[in-house]
Amino acid sequence: MKNQYFYEIEKKYNEIKPDIEKRLNEYKEIWKNGTNEDIHAELSFCILTPQSKARNAWKAITNMRNDGVLFTGTSEELTEYLNIVRFKNNKAKYLVLLRQQMTNKDGKIITKDFFESFKTVTERRNWIVENIKGMSWKEAGHFLRNVGFGQEVAILDRHILKNLVRLEVINEIPKTLTKKLYFEIEEKMKKYCKEVGIPMDSFDLLLWYLEAGEIFK
Known part of the structure; x- marks a missing residue:
């Protein structure tokens, strides 16, 4: 599934990989300490x-x-x-x-x-979406990633979705994201990340870097 756009961003990934891994370790430290x-x-x-x-x-x-x-x-x-x-x-x-x-x-x-x-990241995410006012699947994933649990959850905002279209992981940016559709796209993103050898939390930060020019939160 690698297309020309992937090879473009793979080059950037190899350049900033140490910075991405440093940030992900900082997220884990937040939870640990x-x-x-x-x-x-x-x-x-x-x-x-x-x-x-x-x-x-x-x-x-x-x-x-x-x-x-x-x-x-x-x-x-x-x-x-x-x-x-x-x-x-x-x-x-x-x-x-x-x-x-x-x-x-x-x-x-x-x-x-x-x-x-909670025993699992899935249980944590479900509880957040069901019980915290103002937080959807995207925000719940964002929180979990920011405290070191982003390996299996996607943060599907428009920036990420736009890049997934360019990478041909999905065909189009959905007009609305139902729970069912969110999980379907998340599974496609997981599968794609495994195929290209970039962990999903690293991939998310890479795509954010391409949009924002920095690795933040």
């Missing part, structure tokens, strides 16, 4: 990313955390920090709901402990 609050910040970040720039979303999370409101602020207080992302009012409410879900009876954030209780 991070606190409940660190993992909660990563999950909160993925609530902010839809239709917004990743750097702006992370800047908002960092500012809220530095000012002590990410874990304590009302939705109105959080909204003040979200002018740099889209749908700030809804996302502020989602952040508060998430915090309530991830706080135990003693008032402690338990996000990492909670997700450690």
